[in-house]
Amino acid sequence: MAVKDYLRERFFPHLWCPGCGHGEVLGGLIRAIENLGLSKNEIVMVSGIGCSSRITGYVDFHTMHTIHGRALAFATGVKLARPELKIIVPMGDGDALAIGGNHFIHAARRNVDMTAIVMNNRIYGMTGGQFSPLSGSNISASTAPYRTIDKSFDVVELSKAAGATFVARATSYHAQQMTEVIEKAILHKGFSVVEVLTQCPTYFGRKNKIGDAPEMIKWFKDHTTPIGSKAKQEHPELIERGIFVQQEGPEYCEEYQKIVERAMKGRS
């Protein structure tokens, strides 16, 4: 199938700004699904609130656009109710890790088989450019006119600590790598996290004088490096990308099935 066969063209044009990185994630996601040969009927995509979360409206799967921060909780219900379905949960950085932070760590802890994609543009775009818990310090935002003093979460470290069994980072510049990583995340049995660094030229780029979309994308090229590269040793400030964690662990739905089998036999 072609990429457009996965889209609901009826609902285009989309609402993202020119130069927004979310479209690149949409492209990477669809190419990953196409490469895996998944049926559209077996995919449920659940999102929360924000620019990134509008992605669910545009794709031809079973889609659920829910409330702010809670996508993983809704998705957990869908998955436990129908474990045979593939669950993909795209979220923005504020959605996933500010209002949704608690659900994020608990989904990772349970190791429910689903894929969380954190589209990290370090800003609240839908509401007009307020700083997020991933903005980091010394960032200009509409609610940080004197620049931020907040420290940032590291999505990868947080996911690892919470028990995610697959953790990766990609960027909107490295589109092919993003697709490959998402493919592996979807195939992974357990809770997988893919952080994708994306650009918000409208609010983050402009406010912080990083430039327009091409310059922001180039920033990802210049400031990231493959995990364990020589460049990382020489320049520790570079952000690593690639797969950080890929390990097996008891998957929640399978473990629950064992409880069902025990209970049905009358054993506790």
Added chain:
Amino acid sequence: MGKNVKFLQGNEACVEAALYAGLDFYAGYPITPSTEIAEHLAYRLPQIGGKFLQMEDEIASICAIIGASLTGRKVMTATSGPGFSLMQEALGYAVMAEIPCVIVDVQRGGPSTGIPTHVSQGDVNQARWGTHGDHAIIALTASNHQDVFAITVEAFNLSETYRTPVILLFDEVVAHMRERLVMPEPGEVQLVERLRTSVKEGVDYHPYLPREDGRLPMSDFGGVHRYNVTGLVHDMWGFPSTEPRVVHALLRHLVDKLENRTNELARFKEFFLEDAEIILISYGSSARSALHVVEERRQRGERLGLLELQTLWPFPRDVVRNRCAGTKAVVVVEMNMGQVMQSVKLAVEHPERVFLANRIDSVFITPADIINILRIIQGKGV
């Protein structure tokens, strides 16, 4: 044929009824005085291949059941005041996206942490207006375990019929009290199963286009129809819309589908109303004390009656108005500062004849409390 009689808590009666109604997915978070519902379902659900999830909070709990409902499961969560407050946003989502689910609120003293282990009926108006925006809601209650069973099954049936969340407003006394429950035989109580679309694969399915009778046939997530569900105002495909015509039609649909059926949805019980000069109106555990007073006063020849409400929302205004027509006084018996009394006053012809017999000190309202108010109304002094 021996009857299946159980002696159990109200919370357990609710569990038995939910399972009878076909519950197969529950998510919850521990909170007094509702926790026994979760404990019993954690044990019972896996025995029938169902799922029990203990989530990280009440928000996640209601979200999880809404997600599960979309796959075709019958779902429920249970909580108490503080947890019910946390659930309000997602409750509104279920209203907006028209997703069947049952939410039990076992009321305790509030506001805030209040008195977790003691009784109150202070969440009546929260059930109505807890979530933001114009909307309609169904909230049901019961005063004894046989009725807890019946009304819980009813909650599932109404939830499926109208694609709406249904709130079960129980209270600590009914929830923790133990009494007899005669279990209905399988098939004895009618169950409503989800109305699913007959639209074939490949034909455009409109998840939010009501049929002529106002009902919306569903399609399970994972099935052949792929569609969008959102809490945004949406069109017949479930896609966000800001078209004023679409906004208006959706809000009218959400409210009218329940408010226009207020009389159909009214569940209530009548005791000695035919010739009553004074009518007590009560619900939940308070109705037990109210019934005691009515039965006792009838023996003395006093013409008292009781209207026990089981549907609190949509408020059965016609039932209340009709039954109270021509009475000398109406006394609303409840354990809050008059939340149902407000609705009664709006419903009746003579609001100046409506009085309140209540307790708000976390102690169960007794017949003596009600009699004290009656004596004042009757000019007998206290």
